[in-house]
Amino acid sequence: MDLIKVKGIVIRETTYKDNDKIITILTDKLGKISCMARGAKKNNSPILANSQYLVYSEFVLYKSKNFYMVNSATIINMFYKFRTNFDKMEKAFELTRIINLITDENEDTSLVLKLFLNTIYILENDLKNDDMVIATFKIKLFCVLGFYPNISKCSQCGQVLLNESTDKKYVYYDYVSNIFLCDTCIANKELKRLIKLNKSTLIAIKYIASCDIKKVFNYELKDYSDLLNFSVVYTDAMINGI
Numbered sequence: 001m002d003l004i005k006v007k008g009i010v011i012r013e014t015t016y017k018d019n020d021k022i023i024t025i026l027t028d029k030l031g032k033i034s035c036m037a038r039g040a041k042k043n044n045s046p047i048l049a050n051s052q053y054l055v056y057s058e059f060v061l062y063k064s065k066n067f068y069m070v071n072s073a074t075i076i077n078m079f080y081k082f083r084t085n086f087d088k089m090e091k092a093f094e095l096t097r098i099i100n101l102i103t104d105e106n107e108d109t110s111l112v113l114k115l116f117l118n119t120i121y122i123l124e125n126d127l128k129n130d131d132m133v134i135a136t137f138k139i140k141l142f143c144v145l146g147f148y149p150n151i152s153k154c155s156q157c158g159q160v161l162l163n164e165s166t167d168k169k170y171v172y173y174d175y176v177s178n179i180f181l182c183d184t185c186i187a188n189k190e191l192k193r194l195i196k197l198n199k200s201t202l203i204a205i206k207y208i209a210s211c212d213i214k215k216v217f218n219y220e221l222k223d224y225s226d227l228l229n230f231s232v233v234y235t236d237a238m239i240n241g242i
């Protein structure tokens with residue numbers, strides 16, 4: 001029996017029979033995997049805590065037929081504050097719901113794990129505004145999976161959108177076509193499929209897309225409202241498009 005050691009966080013748990021659980025773990029080496037945690041529901045189980053939602057552990061696994069089984073585990077971080085604050089827990093549910101939707105089992109998710117751990121650490125410790133953290137996570141998530149928002153030029157006329165010298169203040173995001181447009185090119189478009197983004201929001205999106213995961217929250221915006229709107233429609237556009 002070959003033992004495999006991975007670090008990972010539980011992003012979904014389901015009861016299986018009376019005492020077992022099937023847990024979905026976002027791991028550093030195996031991607032997102034489903035794993036059987038035998039006896040994990042028993043009060044005296046050594047993996048009782050490790051098989052709970054949002055617990056980050058080092059797992060020792062083995063493969064039985066086509067299924068991973070938990071052999072043993074050691075807690076790295078329980079993220080305690082989420083367990084006593086339902087508002088925070090709901091935010092974690094929102095993030096893991098998206099991760100579960102857009103990642104496939106066994107694809108490389110090491111960067112998604114890094115981004116997610118970083119995000120819940122910031123949320124747990126109230127280091128930034130929660131809405132800004134969630135919006136940033138959503139935009140960066142698609143970037144680490146290889147989908148970058150194409151914000152450098154207007155998709156229709158090719159004009160550079162982030163030109164400092166231009167007096168144009170706004171850029172438009174067409175969430176039906178998932179493209180960015182300048183104010184000239186929106187003239188004949190249906191306005192309800194567009195959201196207006198100010199220049200500083202566009203600079204923030206560009207920063208989020210290109211920076212290192214560790215620094216993704218290291219920016220300031222006077223007003224987050226455009227960024228929040230963008231993150232919601234962009235996430236929907238990407239989920240529907242992938």
Ligand SMILES: [Zn+2]
Nearest residue numbers: 154157182185
């Ligand atoms: Zn244009």
